[in-house]
Amino acid sequence: MSLAPRTLALGVIATGMLMTVLDGSIVTVALPAIQNDLGFSPAALSWVVNAYLIAFGSLLLLAGRLGDLIGRKRMFLAGTGLFTAASLLAGVAGSPAVLIAARFLQGAGSAMASAVSLGILITLYTEPRERARAIAVFSFTGAAGASLGQVLGGVLTDALDWHWIFFINLPIGLAALAVAVPVLPADRGRGLAAGADVIGAALVTGGLMTGIYTVVEVETYGWTSPHTLGLGTLALALLAAFAVRQATAATPLMPLRVLRSRSVAGANVVQVLMVAALFSFQVLVALYLQKVLGYGAAATGLAMLPAAAVIGAVSLGVSARLIGRFGERAVLLTGLVLLTGVLGLLTRLPVQANYAVDLLPVMLLAAGFGLALPALTTLGMSDAGEDDAGLASGLFNTTQQVGMALGVAVLSTLAAARTDALLAGGSGRAEALTGGYRLAFAVGTGLLAAALAVAATVLRRTPAPRPAPRETVSPAAAVRAADGRAGRPAATPRG
Numbered sequence: 001m002s003l004a005p006r007t008l009a010l011g012v013i014a015t016g017m018l019m020t021v022l023d024g025s026i027v028t029v030a031l032p033a034i035q036n037d038l039g040f041s042p043a044a045l046s047w048v049v050n051a052y053l054i055a056f057g058s059l060l061l062l063a064g065r066l067g068d069l070i071g072r073k074r075m076f077l078a079g080t081g082l083f084t085a086a087s088l089l090a091g092v093a094g095s096p097a098v099l100i101a102a103r104f105l106q107g108a109g110s111a112m113a114s115a116v117s118l119g120i121l122i123t124l125y126t127e128p129r130e131r132a133r134a135i136a137v138f139s140f141t142g143a144a145g146a147s148l149g150q151v152l153g154g155v156l157t158d159a160l161d162w163h164w165i166f167f168i169n170l171p172i173g174l175a176a177l178a179v180a181v182p183v184l185p186a187d188r189g190r191g192l193a194a195g196a197d198v199i200g201a202a203l204v205t206g207g208l209m210t211g212i213y214t215v216v217e218v219e220t221y222g223w224t225s226p227h228t229l230g231l232g233t234l235a236l237a238l239l240a241a242f243a244v245r246q247a248t249a250a251t252p253l254m255p256l257r258v259l260r261s262r263s264v265a266g267a268n269v270v271q272v273l274m275v276a277a278l279f280s281f282q283v284l285v286a287l288y289l290q291k292v293l294g295y296g297a298a299a300t301g302l303a304m305l306p307a308a309a310v311i312g313a314v315s316l317g318v319s320a321r322l323i324g325r326f327g328e329r330a331v332l333l334t335g336l337v338l339l340t341g342v343l344g345l346l347t348r349l350p351v352q353a354n355y356a357v358d359l360l361p362v363m364l365l366a367a368g369f370g371l372a373l374p375a376l377t378t379l380g381m382s383d384a385g386e387d388d389a390g391l392a393s394g395l396f397n398t399t400q401q402v403g404m405a406l407g408v409a410v411l412s413t414l415a416a417a418r419t420d421a422l423l424a425g426g427s428g429r430a431e432a433l434t435g436g437y438r439l440a441f442a443v444g445t446g447l448l449a450a451a452l453a454v455a456a457t458v459l460r461r462t463p464a465p466r467p468a469p470r471e472t473v474s475p476a477a478a479v480r481a482a483d484g485r486a487g488r489p490a491a492t493p494r495g
Contacts, residue, residue: 008183009184010121010124011179013120016113016117016176020110020113023087023169026165027049030165033162034162038095039096046220048100050216052106053405054107054209056107057212057401059112061204061391063079063114065254072120076112076180079111079113082108083113084109084174084177085109086106087167087169090102091166111397118381122381123187129324132319135377136316140370199249200245200254203245204242204254207241212405215405219413255391262460264395266454266455267379267459268380269399270332271380274336274448276404276410277339277443277445277447278407280343280407280411280437284412284437285362289303292351292433292437293355304363306360315370315373328378333452335369335373336368337368339448340445340449345361345362345365346441347442352430377396380396381396414436414439414443418436418439419436422435
């Protein structure tokens with residue numbers, strides 16, 4: 001594949017990632033308007049978010065493996081098409097039931113497209129430095145989408161109405177499909193016979209769906225309720241049965257050899273801890289700005305933009321070069337140290353903060369995310385072969401969603417409990433809310449410290465990639481490298 005089509009393919013993959021992340025954050029800002037218009041009860045309103053998260057998180061692993069079996073391009077196109085159609089349904093929804101069903105379909109479509117995105121990317125970019133740059137672009141779109149969604153959600157809801165937060169996906173999705181058909185590399189897949197484990201698929205999908213549902217409902221039922229303990233036990237039992245099934249099935253859905261790699265296993269554990277911790281930055285800082293400092297939706301998004309800007313600058317302009325020079329592990333550790341400092345500073349957040357003094361430095365230190373995520377993504381996909389690229393991609397995206405769900409459940413519950421305790425003790429509302437957020441930031445700091453410890457002890461040192469000596473590259477191989485034909489073996493040098 002020549003440079004221009006390959007660049008277009010990266011753009012399509014990044015656009016798919018942007019739509020997924022954008023959709024997750026843009027909806028949260030519009031929830032009050034949706035509630036007023038469609039008559040959601042307070043309890044049912046959370047399902048506008050939860051229906052998406054449950055479908056997305058539970059189907060990623062299955063979609064990634066199916067992409068390896070039936071073709072990653074086919075899975076990406078089907079997922080993008082489903083997401084776009086579901087966005088139209090959500091935009092015209094006139095009742096809570098229709099909107100919740102549309103959000104579930106959006107989550108399923110996002111899972112299908114997202115699960116294979118990294119798998120497509122690593123088969124397009126096989127040279128380490130080029131791959132690092134491509135992953136940096138992919139990571140940036142994910143980080144930028146969250147901040148952009150907050151701004152865009154507030155602007156669209158205030159200027160038009162909430163329906164447009166879904167309608168905006170239509171031109172983006174249709175354009176992505178139009179470009180993806182000719183530029184994404186065609187792959188036939190290995191065929192369903194190579195891993196059509198129906199029982200395994202049912203076990204892992206049921207286990208993940210039950211587990212994520214249990215976690216997102218913790219705030220309603222509590223950690224020690226029969227609802228949480230019973231469904232949590234069921235989820236663990238289903239996932240344990242899936243692991244046993246994969247060890248004994250003739251054609252497993254997820255060959256366990258994928259988890260034998262220290263890089264893959266370690267990167268996924270680090271990601272769960274890191275993403276769970278960063279929920280406190282991405283969401284609780286926004287809540288602090290609105291509920292304590294009195295910012296509006298659009299102003300909150302703008303206040304968070306410096307973080308997106310530095311993350312983008314580091315992801316696109318610095319991370320790939322640093323990975324090329326020092327290796328993924330060193331860059332990841334540096335990023336985690338910076339992020340630990342971010343949440344550490346937030347544990348001292350005052351009740352009436354000055355944005356320039358108390359918050360802007362924190363936003364700038366978020367550059368650590370621009371270092372950590374590309375390095376972590378590279379490590380998570382480092383040992384994926386051609387046959388398992390979709391599975392590794394689906395696994396990496398799954399642990400990201402699990403980390404997010406755990407962050408929401410654990411940190412928001414702790415923050416709410418601390419706030420209630422302070423209110424009961426006579427503290428003012430602003431002081432009580434700030435005290436709750438501080439506790440969540442402290443726990444998040446601990447999670448990042450744990451992620452740093454895992455990364456330092458489990459992940460092996462990764463030397464910087466070295467270009468092949470000039471004399472060992474044949475003319476035919478040089479032509480292929482110039483053409484960018486990813487995934488094809490180089491010719492053996494003659495003479």
